Amino acid sequence: MTDCLFCRIVARESPADIEYEDDAVLGFADIYPKAPVHVLIVPKQHVTSIQTMTPADVDAIGRCLLAARTLGERKGFGERGYRVVVNCGPEGGQVVAHVHFHFLAGRRGSG
Ligand code: 5GP
Ligand code: ZN
Numbered sequence: 001m002t003d004c005l006f007c008r009i010v011a012r013e014s015p016a017d018i019e020y021e022d023d024a025v026l027g028f029a030d031i032y033p034k035a036p037v038h039v040l041i042v043p044k045q046h047v048t049s050i051q052t053m054t055p056a057d058v059d060a061i062g063r064c065l066l067a068a069r070t071l072g073e074r075k076g077f078g079e080r081g082y083r084v085v086v087n088c089g090p091e092g093g094q095v096v097a098h099v100h101f102h103f104l105a106g107r108r109g110s111g
Helices: 005-010 055-074
Strands: 018-021 025-029 037-043 083-085 101-105
Touching: 005 025, 005 037, 018 037, 018 055, 025 055, 037 055, 055 101
Parallel strands: none
Antiparallel strands: 018 025, 025 037, 037 101, 083 101
16 A cells, blocks of 8 residues: 555545546545635646656646646636645645645635
């Protein structure tokens, strides 16, 4: 079993409320939401952070942004808008070492 929390969620070895899934990406509700809608969008393939990504990870990272777009449309925020945030490294506030996009919506300046 992997010691990466988000890889375990992707593998369904740890529970999460799944909000979005395709072949490359999983989106699930943040356990401590900072906005009315707070979804974490992760590549299924393990990428530690933006700071360690390589050209081989570009597709997986780009697919996360496409997933944010789809999620925004599905949840009715396409026109209203939302924030997509990536924390990177200790001083950037990254706690979980599997790259993730915070999708925040439902309030002006969400999060
Ligand atoms: P970071 O600070 O690394 O950018 O964001 C990590 C996020 O993961 C935080 O917003 C935190 O609330 C969320 N989180 C931490 N542990 C879990 C968990 O076990 N399940 C879920 N769904 N979210 C988690
Ligand atoms: Zn991982």
